[in-house]
Amino acid sequence: MHLHDFWFLLIAVLWTGYFFLEGFDFGIGVLTKLLARDRTERRVLINTIGPVWDGNEVWLITAAGATFAAFPDWYATLFSGFYLPFLAILVCLIVRGVAFEYRHKRSGERWQRNWEHAIFWCSLLPAFLWGVVFADIVRGVPIGPDKNFTGTLADLFGPYALLGGLLTLVLFTFHGAVFAALKTVGDIRDRARSRATVLGMTSGVLAVAFLGWTQVASGNGRSLPALIVSVAALAAALVMNHYGREGWAFACSGVAVAAAFALVFLALFPDVMPSSSNPAWSLTAAGAASSPYTLKIMTWVAVPMTPLIIGYQAWTYWVFRKRIGTQHIPAPAAH
Template sequence: MDLNILWFWIVGFFFIGYFVLDGFDFGVGMALPFLGRDDIDRRVMINTIGPVWDMNETWLIVAGASLFAAFPEWYATLFSGFYLALLLILLALIARGVSFEYRHHRPESRWKKWFDGMIVVGSVVPALLWGVAFANIVQGVALDSGHNYTGTLFDLLNPYALLGGLTTLLLFFTHGVVFISLKTDGDLRLRARKLAVRSGALTIIVAAVFLLWTNLANGQVASWPLAILAAVLLIASFFANLRGRERYAFSLMAGTIAVAVASLFAALFPDVMPASNDVANSLTIANASSTPYTLSVMSWVAVAVLPFVLAYQAYTYWVFRKRITRASMPEDTQPRSDSPSASAPVLGG
C-alpha cells in the first residue's frame, strides 16, 4: 500500500476516534436540559465525563496535526475554505471547556445556569457543524485551479450538508444519553434509558436517509457495506437499550459512529476534497499528500507512539469505570483542593 493511502486511513482513524469519544461528551452536554431536573442531576451528568472529556478532545488535535503533516494541501483548503465554520466549532469547544472548569467556583444557581447554558451550546454547535463540514467534503465544494474554496459559508449550508449535521447531532445526542444510563444509577439512569429509546428511533430514520443519500449520490462500491453495517449496528443498539442492556447499547452506538465515519471516508476515496464545479480542480490523495520521506517518518513515529496513547486512554477508562450516583456528590459546592476519587470525580460542582 502506498503511504499516502495508508495515511488517508490513519487520518480517518483519528477522526473516528474523536467522533466516538468526544461524541458522547457532546451528547451528555446536550442532554442537560432534558435530564437535569435539579443541580445534583446536572452535577452527576457532568461528572460522568469529568475525567475523560479533555482527553477525548486530544483526538481532534492529533487528527488535525496528522492532516497538516500528511496532506498539507487538504489542510490548507479545508481550514481556509471552512474557516468560519471551524472557528465557530473552536469557540464552542472553548466555551464548553471553560464551563466545565468554572461552573463549581460559585454556589449561586444563576452562576451555574449560565455555565450550563454554555455547556449545551458548546455541545450542540460542534455536533451540528462537524456533520455539515464532513457532508460538504464528501459532496464536494467549488474549488478554483489553485484548490481554493470559492463559495461562502451559506453555500455550505445546503440541504444535504444540513441533513448531515442533523445526523451527527442526533447520533451524538443518543450516544451521550446511552452513556449517562451506563454511568449513573437510580431515577436518572431510568430516565436516560427512556430518552435514548425516543431519540434512538428518530436517529435511525434520519441517519438512514443521510447514508442512503450519501451512497446514491457519492458512494463508492466499498462504502455500501459499511453504510449497511452502520445501520444494522444502530438498530441493534436501539433494541439493546430497549432491553436495558446499557453496555451493549453503548458499544453498539460507538460501533455505529465508527463505521458511519468510515463509510464517509470510503465514499470520499480517492479524493480528499472533490471539486463540485470542475473535477480537474479536485484534491486527491496523490496531489494533496506530503513527500514519501515525510510520510515514512510519520509512519515510524505513529508505530512507536500510538500503542502507548491507546493503552493510557484504555487504562484511564478502566480506572473511572464506576457509576456516578447522587449520593456520591459532595454537599460542599465550593472549589475543592483535594483530588477527586475514581468513583466520583468532582467536576462542575
C-alpha cells in the same frame, strides 16, 4: 499500499475515533438540558465525562495535526474554506472547557446557570457543525484550479449538509444518552434509557436518509458495508438499551457512529476534497500529500505511538468505570 494511502487511512481512524469519543460527551452536554431535572442531576451528568472529556479532544488535535503534516494542500483548502464553521467550533470547545472547570468554583445560582447554558449550547453547536463539515467534504465544495475554495458561507449549508448536521447532533445525543445510562444509577439511569429509545429511533430515520443519500450520490462498493453496519448497529443498540444491557448498547451506538464516518471516508477516497466546480480540480490523496520522505518519517513515529496512546486512554476509561448517582453528589455548603 502507498504511504499517502496509509496516512489517509490513519487520519480517517483518528477522525472516527474522535467522533466515537467526543460524540458521547457532546451528547452529555446536550442532555444537561434535555434529561437532567435539577442542578444535582446536571452535575451527575457532567461528572460522568469529567475525567475523560479533555482526553477525548486530544484526538481532534492529533487528527488536525496529522492532516496538516501528511496532506498540507488538503489542510490549507479545508481550513481556509471552512474558516467560519471551524472558528465557531473552536470557540465552543474553548468556552465548553472553561465551563466545565469554572461551573463549580462558585455556588451562586446565576453563576452556575450561565455556565450550564454554555455547556449546553457549546455541545449542541459543534455536534451539528461537524456533521455539516463532513457532509460538505464528501459532497464536494467549489474549489478552483489553484486549490482555493471559491464558494461562500451559504455554499456550506445546503440541504445535504444540514441533514448531515442534524444526523450527527441527534446521533451524538443518542450516544450520550446510552453512555449516561451506562454510567449512572437510580432514576436518572432509567430516564436516560427512555430518552435513548426516542433518540435512537430518530437517529435511525436520519441515518437511513443521510447515509443512503451519501451512498447513492458518492458511494461505492467499499462504502456500502459501512452503511449496513451503521444502521444495523443502531438497531442493535436500541434492542440492547431496551433490555437494560447498557454496556452492549454503548458499544453498538459507538459502532454506529464509527461506521457512519467510515462510510464518509470510504466514499471520499481516493479524493480528500472533491471540487463541485470541476472534478479535475479535486484534491486527491496522492496529489495533496507531503513528500514520500516526510510521510516515511511520520510513519516511523506513528506506528509505535498510536497503539500506546490508545492503550493509555483505554486504561483511563477502565479506572473511571464506576457508576455515579445523585447520592454521590455532596450537598451545597451552607452559608
